[in-house]
Amino acid sequence: MKAVTFQNQTISMIDAPIPEVSAHEALVKVLMAGICATDVELFNGYQDFQGIPGHEFVGMVEKAPQAPELVGRRVAVDINIGCGQCLKCRTGDTRHCSSRRVVGIRGKDGGFAEYCALPIDNLRVLPDRLETIHAVFAEPLAAALEIAQQVHIRHDTKIAVMGDGKMGLLCAFALNHYTTNLTVLGRHADKLDMAARQGISITNTAEVDPEKLEDRLKGAFDLVVEATGNPDAINQAVQLVEPEGTVVVKTTSHQPSEMNLAAVVVNEISLVGSRCGDIGFAVKCLANQWVNVAPLVDTVYPFAEFEKAFEHAMQPGSRKILVAFE
Ligand SMILES: [Zn+2]
Numbered sequence: 394m395k396a397v398t399f400q401n402q403t404i405s406m407i408d409a410p411i412p413e414v415s416a417h418e419a420l421v422k423v424l425m426a427g428i429c430a431t432d433v434e435l436f437n438g439y440q441d442f443q444g445i446p447g448h449e450f451v452g453m454v455e456k457a458p459q460a461p462e463l464v465g466r467r468v469a470v471d472i473n474i475g476c477g478q479c480l481k482c483r484t485g486d487t488r489h490c491s492s493r494r495v496v497g498i499r500g501k502d503g504g505f506a507e508y509c510a511l512p513i514d515n516l517r518v519l520p521d522r523l524e525t526i527h528a529v530f531a532e533p534l535a536a537a538l539e540i541a542q543q544v545h546i547r548h549d550t551k552i553a554v555m556g557d558g559k560m561g562l563l564c565a566f567a568l569n570h571y572t573t574n575l576t577v578l579g580r581h582a583d584k585l586d587m588a589a590r591q592g593i594s595i596t597n598t599a600e601v602d603p604e605k606l607e608d609r610l611k612g613a614f615d616l617v618v619e620a621t622g623n624p625d626a627i628n629q630a631v632q633l634v635e636p637e638g639t640v641v642v643k644t645t646s647h648q649p650s651e652m653n654l655a656a657v658v659v660n661e662i663s664l665v666g667s668r669c670g671d672i673g674f675a676v677k678c679l680a681n682q683w684v685n686v687a688p689l690v691d692t693v694y695p696f697a698e699f700e701k702a703f704e705h706a707m708q709p710g711s712r713k714i715l716v717a718f719e
């Protein structure tokens with residue numbers, strides 16, 4: 394089968410054997426995959442990942458010796474594979490198993506390949522009414538929905554999402570169901586427009602003097618979600634949240650953040666890290682069209698043109714780049 398690998402910041406399309414499935418696994422034929430900022434980080438050497446990347450994808454089950462009912466079904470993939478033995482795993486929290494593997498990110502080959510072997514327990518069957526091109530957003534949407542699993546949000550909680558990139562917009566689309574008081578702060582008129590069309594308030598920070606903006610919005614929000622991708626934006630997030638408010642941090646970067654914790658201490662702010670969420674819940678939201686991800690699709694490339702697709706995904710301002718396998 395054809396598969397992609399990254400090495401020393403080059404992309405190779407290799408011929409790899411179709412993976413063998415172990416007892417609890419299924420062989421999944423990949424239909425469509427999304428390229429995400431984490432893939433760009435892996436390409437740049439993050440996690441020193443050696444295998445086949447790709448963690449946002451939809452496939453069709455071709456073989457599942459222990460779950461024959463799955464054969465022929467389309468599935469999305471929960472990317473965290475726990476050891477199954479530790480206390481975290483035994484209490485259902487494989488996401489925080491210390492020896493977990495993460496599909497396409499850590500210790501397990503991912504979906505930038507024609508086939509992928511995956512544990513049956515990690516597959517979520519997609520309803521027929523959910524199109525593959527939307528289902529491919531299940532993994533990043535789950536990460537966005539996770540915020541409302543971590544923080545109690547009321548109908549009138551004042552929320553700001555910082556960042557109008559793919560993750561920022563997904564967080565906004567997800568949180569739009571939890572509060573009537575949501576603002577996205579971003580720098581791109583076209584991206585902000587996507588949020589405005591879903592009834593979300595917007596502030597284009599590129600059009601406002603930064604000092605005036607901080608004066609106007611200082612302490613204006615109960616909850617600030619920092620999803621800019623910029624390791625220093627946490628400092629502004631802390632300024633925007635009210636005393637005793639919460640800042641949810643979504644940005645992961647190989648560069649460390651530099652922050653003055655005094656404001657966090659004095660104002661008794663809670664900092665909450667937020668990573669992956671429940672894929673099944675995201676699939677349900679997409680299937681019921683509670684979250685409209687269609688505007689986030691930029692371009693779909695054939696898998697054979699993966700390199701071109703990846704270059705496009707690395708361009709600042711690109712929306713979601715997808716690769717299709719048929
Ligand atoms: Zn991702």
Ligand SMILES: [Zn+2]
Nearest residue numbers: 476479482490
């Ligand atoms: Zn474990």
